[in-house]
Amino acid sequence: TYDLCNCKQRFLYQILSTAFLMYQLLMSCNKIQINYLKIIQCDFLYFCFRFRLSQLNCTYDNNYRPLHALFLPDIPVFQDGTGIPLQYWGVFDGHAGSGCAIMASKLLHRLIRDRLGDIAHLLENPSTAPPICLAKNGSPYQAEGKKGANAIQDPEEPDAITDPSIRFHTEKAVSLESLIVGIIENSFKQMDELIEKEKVSYAISGGCCALAAIHLMGKLYVANAGDSRAIIIRKKEVIPMSNEFTPESERQRLQYLGFLRPELLGNEFTHLEFPRRIQHKELGKKMLYRDHTMNGWAYKTIVEDDLKFPLIYGEGKKARVMATIGVTRGLGDHDLKVYNSNIYIKPFLSCCPEVMVYDLSKYQHGPNDVLVMGTDGLWDVTTDREVADAVSSFLSCCEPADPVRYTLAAQELLMRSRGVLKERGWRLPNERLGSGDDITCFVIPLSGPAGPET
């Protein structure tokens, strides 16, 4: 089980120590042997967190803020030569305070590691399908299931199904991969619960978007809750590895909740969307609207209830839930309320990530094939295609043996999206404004020890 006490100490210690370590850094994970660690006793290798400090948020230079990369000093030494290597990368984009992003960057991978430890015996036998059911003592080898000989079915019971072939047809097969996906999903939920539990004692403020990549047993699991993004670049082709969760992309889910649970709207919001605010004198006129069932728009006669503020309002980067928050998934935000009201926003937010799986063994990867993970600050000004082109052309100009070329590629991406300081502010090559948000990105090679050699 998770050692909370010990962790709290580490957590506090690291908050203090990392306050001095922050610097503007672009991180890449190179394929170093030490990345290969045991999953059971220890866990991971690189991780990074990122958050905003509002007091730094006043000049251009400071818009590109802290990305911190730590190689944890306290990785336990593993006891024998065996074990399953695991690599983990996390990007935590905080808002309304740094506490949540810091805590998540310290703990999320440990929660995942611990849950993976619970199914270590399954990971060691990946060719065997996980048992559907485990005995009371949790031992997987006494499970009921397809192992006919071990079946605990009592032949004296009239409804007992002892014929393994019948069982086979009435059971849904669950893969090891989907068990790992479930572990990542539930770890995000547990992380969110931990933040809620600890937020008072440790003054954990705000919330954060979380994007995590886990490399385990030849597969890459990319979990996203928020508006960060990950793509794979393979032979210059873009393969999306995440979707963004914003008021616009999750409008229907939020409206559906507002429709089913109107009390959550606190009599101040309507679950309907309108293209603009309605004025009182417009009662009885017709206005465009859409509800949780619609992607298109239609006219409706305006009634009193429509004068309330729409639950989802605004477009693009300005879209907000309850006029407050611009992302709909992430960790934290338990105390977030609508300004000047008692309406909580958390019920509309989800801490559940979408997990996409990429099977590294299915493709050949060259040295220029990479996973790029970045915060919205990167993707707001640079498209997937532009990122792929920039990374591909940068890497192809590097010396293949250069150990820092992925770091330099990440730096290149960051510089590109920040732009160049001109008379009229930071400008991109196309003269548009550079990203005003802070930017974090990873450029992670898929070949080498991490993937099949080419």
Place this chain on the structure above:
Amino acid sequence: TYDLCNCKQRFLYQILSTAFLMYQLLMSCNKIQINYLKIIQCDFLYFCFRFRLSQLNCTYDNNYRPLHALFLPDIPVFQDGTGIPLQYWGVFDGHAGSGCAIMASKLLHRLIRDRLGDIAHLLENPSTAPPICLAKNGSPYQAEGKKGANAIQDPEEPDAITDPSIRFHTEKAVSLESLIVGIIENSFKQMDELIEKEKVSYAISGGCCALAAIHLMGKLYVANAGDSRAIIIRKKEVIPMSNEFTPESERQRLQYLGFLRPELLGNEFTHLEFPRRIQHKELGKKMLYRDHTMNGWAYKTIVEDDLKFPLIYGEGKKARVMATIGVTRGLGDHDLKVYNSNIYIKPFLSCCPEVMVYDLSKYQHGPNDVLVMGTDGLWDVTTDREVADAVSSFLSCCEPADPVRYTLAAQELLMRSRGVLKERGWRLPNERLGSGDDITCFVIPLSGPAGPET
């Protein structure tokens, strides 16, 4: 407004008349000038319905049942030479009775036509964005909105925004296309309400999946509620135009509703999914599960509540909602209950279609480029790729001027999916069993008058 009385008569009349018209037919819509009709006074051209008659459901021959194509005799003549042409194709796959499928095949396009009529003035000026708001009399030309001169804003009101440039920035632009999508969505909902209203008087039984395609002003709108499917084949490439809505694809939506409204589960079902039924003696053991937040699986300790039947259960074509129904969107089913209980299933079903839009003007279409619409009977045994290959190679062997070649291509698809009668039943070329379900399909050419010529 919709002339319900008149329609009811027609509806009843046509039930009688079509009972003799049913035949095993594959329908294709060829590009006949008469397809081009006015949208305002009249409407459409071809439509087809399809349903099962259980008494015919006993031999192989009868598995491939009625697809009825009607050229409506009662299309009103339009009064002048102007107007907007519209084409409509509908596939209604009934279950538990034919009434719902028949009624929808008679009315859905009329509901769409009438609603389009309401915005006829907007369709006639497609380059102007639809006004956000309409005056009380519904007249679009007195709308408040971007037309600064017409703004009803009272300059004496302190909060009036009279500067059109400010209005522009605070209003969300809504396209004509999304208004048409909204019309299609709301027509499906209205259709479902009509079925509910009329079901007692006219003994409308069962429910149906509905797949409709509307060609209007250079765009193809494909609306799907159910498990039928539409694809476009363009230069032999497959472009999906719909997604299926089944207990598996909509599991999380349904589980979320069961989670938020447990009373709908009637104390007999659990919103959690398990890979198999749990037996009472397994209490306290651990079993794989997933809830509405998860795509992966995890173990949980079995408690009393988990002994209830899972809301979603089964795999593939055998997946069911509440052990009853295998599709999660469609029309009708208002009376459907769980067997031997008082639990209604309708709250979990949605009548809202997903509408995909294809801009015909953006591509060049050759004579072999088509839209294929088909019921699950087709797609269960023939993949998108196989359909595309079969249609493409069939059409390329036809005489380009042959007016029935699309009909023959549809027939080819149907025959392929039914298979050939051998000693061990109907068999596909690959020796698998042919479709045991009834099959309907349209093969609709995208070039010619319906699309840009190539």
